Amino acid sequence: MKNLIINLIKILVIFIILTIPVSSCDWLDVVPDNMPSIDDAFSNRASAEKSLFSCYSYLLDPMNGCFYQPGFFTTRDELEYSTHQAIVMTPAAMIAKGEQNINNPYLNYWSGGNGGINMFQAIRTCNIFLEEIHQPRDIQEIERKRWTAEVKFLKAYYHFFMLQLYGPIPLIKENLPISASPEEVMVFREPVDECVAYIAQLIDEAAPDLPLVVPVPVNEDGRITRPVALAVKAKVLAWGASPLFNGNTDYSEWRDSRGKQLVSDTYSKEKWVEAAEAIRNAINVCHEAKHKLYQYNKFTSAQTYNMNDSLVLTMHTRKAVTERWNSGTIWSSAISPAKIEYNVPLNILQRITFAPLYSKDLYNLVGYSCASFNMAELFYTNNGIPIDEDIHWDYSSRYQPRTSTFEDKNGCYIPIGQQTASLHFDREARFYANLGFDRGYFELAQTTNNGGASFNRYLGLRQGDIGSGSNQSITGYFPKKLTAFETRGDHYQGYDYRFPLFRLSDLYLLYSEALNELKDAPDNEVYEWIDYVRAIVGLPGVVDSWKNSRYPANPSDKNEMRKIIQRERLIELAFEGQRFWDMRRWKLAESSWSYKPVGWNRMGKLPEEYYSLINLTTDIRKYSVRDYLWPISISDLRANPNLVQTYGW
Numbered sequence: 001m002k003n004l005i006i007n008l009i010k011i012l013v014i015f016i017i018l019t020i021p022v023s024s025c026d027w028l029d030v031v032p033d034n035m036p037s038i039d040d041a042f043s044n045r046a047s048a049e050k051s052l053f054s055c056y057s058y059l060l061d062p063m064n065g066c067f068y069q070p071g072f073f074t075t076r077d078e079l080e081y082s083t084h085q086a087i088v089m090t091p092a093a094m095i096a097k098g099e100q101n102i103n104n105p106y107l108n109y110w111s112g113g114n115g116g117i118n119m120f121q122a123i124r125t126c127n128i129f130l131e132e133i134h135q136p137r138d139i140q141e142i143e144r145k146r147w148t149a150e151v152k153f154l155k156a157y158y159h160f161f162m163l164q165l166y167g168p169i170p171l172i173k174e175n176l177p178i179s180a181s182p183e184e185v186m187v188f189r190e191p192v193d194e195c196v197a198y199i200a201q202l203i204d205e206a207a208p209d210l211p212l213v214v215p216v217p218v219n220e221d222g223r224i225t226r227p228v229a230l231a232v233k234a235k236v237l238a239w240g241a242s243p244l245f246n247g248n249t250d251y252s253e254w255r256d257s258r259g260k261q262l263v264s265d266t267y268s269k270e271k272w273v274e275a276a277e278a279i280r281n282a283i284n285v286c287h288e289a290k291h292k293l294y295q296y297n298k299f300t301s302a303q304t305y306n307m308n309d310s311l312v313l314t315m316h317t318r319k320a321v322t323e324r325w326n327s328g329t330i331w332s333s334a335i336s337p338a339k340i341e342y343n344v345p346l347n348i349l350q351r352i353t354f355a356p357l358y359s360k361d362l363y364n365l366v367g368y369s370c371a372s373f374n375m376a377e378l379f380y381t382n383n384g385i386p387i388d389e390d391i392h393w394d395y396s397s398r399y400q401p402r403t404s405t406f407e408d409k410n411g412c413y414i415p416i417g418q419q420t421a422s423l424h425f426d427r428e429a430r431f432y433a434n435l436g437f438d439r440g441y442f443e444l445a446q447t448t449n450n451g452g453a454s455f456n457r458y459l460g461l462r463q464g465d466i467g468s469g470s471n472q473s474i475t476g477y478f479p480k481k482l483t484a485f486e487t488r489g490d491h492y493q494g495y496d497y498r499f500p501l502f503r504l505s506d507l508y509l510l511y512s513e514a515l516n517e518l519k520d521a522p523d524n525e526v527y528e529w530i531d532y533v534r535a536i537v538g539l540p541g542v543v544d545s546w547k548n549s550r551y552p553a554n555p556s557d558k559n560e561m562r563k564i565i566q567r568e569r570l571i572e573l574a575f576e577g578q579r580f581w582d583m584r585r586w587k588l589a590e591s592s593w594s595y596k597p598v599g600w601n602r603m604g605k606l607p608e609e610y611y612s613l614i615n616l617t618t619d620i621r622k623y624s625v626r627d628y629l630w631p632i633s634i635s636d637l638r639a640n641p642n643l644v645q646t647y648g649w
Helices: 002-019 045-056 091-096 119-132 141-166 192-209 226-241 270-288 309-322 345-353 359-363 373-378 429-434 504-518 524-536 542-548 558-572 578-585 634-639
Strands: 079-081 329-332 369-371 401-403 419-421 435-437 477-479 500-503 598-600 613-615
Touching: 045 119, 045 141, 119 141, 141 192, 141 226, 141 578, 192 226, 226 270, 226 329, 226 500, 226 504, 270 504, 309 429, 309 500, 329 504, 345 369, 369 373, 369 477, 373 435, 373 477, 373 558, 373 598, 429 435, 500 504, 504 524, 504 558, 524 542, 524 558, 558 578
Parallel strands: none
Antiparallel strands: 079 369, 329 500, 401 419, 435 477, 598 613
16 A cells, blocks of 8 residues: 555656646646657657757756746845845745745745745756657757757766755765665665765766757857766866865764764865866867956947046956856856846846936846945955055055046946045955945946947945935945946846856866865966956956955965865955855855844935945844754655755754
């Protein structure tokens, strides 16, 4: 009787997979009304292609969904939510406040719920495809191989996504048959090293049959290529080599009922050797596919703009994110985020992070999510070093109001004669590309009267300004980088761009990181790759920049160079969702994410009133060892006694 019930449940699961659309997509609508079966889903090429798209449908698009999907931006210290009730009670906001739990986990990607989807269902869907793609006879073999490779990669990627969130996970190498015993159904979480090896193996199997580039980007946007696969493999091995999973003694006692240690507490330099090799291989293949670090060319854009060199430097950063199919993007989201209609969820990240420039913007849900104050202090000075290290930058007076003049050469970013915080002066181009702030220009195509030579709209965030009130940034900053230059204000209209999931600069910085870990001391090979990234935005190399630092020898010290590379990643990839992952794999979140959020005094009207730091909450956000990996719900543990709870929960 017990086996009969289990078999019936399995039949029901297959029926659900075949008949219910996933992730708000209608791609897998191929089952006859009278007799659903897997064979029908693979009866011909057209049906099989829909099954292929169903495997893709589980990919998370940071621009998609309602207030849930920006979760990896807002679960910690990159973005802050406004006080609007619809925002502060979202799963991501609850995690940021330290409210994650085991009864009903927020953003539950293990079994689904509370803003998350069941990623094991995604893996099962991929396994079904791989088991059945041999059936259709009207598919050319070269296409069958490509589709198989794409799904094999997706299967690896979904395992990797779970690994990043939960650490040791079950490896669903194949779907269990309906005849499987209850014991076979009760899977175990496998050690992280085994998970990393299996994911890398899947990608190695997939890579040879993937195209170097997609043949038709317009029709195959977001489809997997060989550079995508090898870039992800590089990231997988980097995770396996990073402090969270490489010699982390916090997990020494974390074992399952078999006695298996789930995270090795012994450091292995060999893991960095393997990671460095994979990263360099990925870079070589990306170069073969003509990927290169993105640089904005104002003369070859759809409309020529008369921008000066300083503004062009900011566009190198902004348009690296918002320009579709640019050379620096290895992999981007496939779903268009831009919809003009009010309250359409596909452009929600653009909408809620857009700064209110015009009075009509206040009625379009803009301004509900803002950049944290931490991000304003993260970026370098114009000498390319941290603001507290630059011997030529007045760190102690950074919160004092200062007036923009012709002499200080900040006029292209701050209107002449306007007062703003000293913190906003003499910063690197990426500061102005990433952040919108009070009395700073917010450069859009519609806010220029002379082809980009100058702009006529700056943000006003003090009391009485357009940006005050319910749509005001609670910190005083907006993530300008997420707003396309072509986005229209007045009556908010999102711009159609694809969010970058993996950029070439990510690989370059990852390679510098791996090389630094391998060598006894940094050398020119370590500097080379980080300096490529810095040069694009007009900064000198690391060694030359640090000559202006209070600590000029830092680039020659392995531990200090590690910090420099880490900060460069946090700056270059700011607001792209990478900070959430990096801070955890480096095991730095515990020390950096326990803090009390602050912001400018948004009730202030005069500069001396506004530029006064206030606490945004009376609570100190706390991050502990347990928070590095997410918990499994109690109900899942009860259903499968072989699972052990995540460490610390």
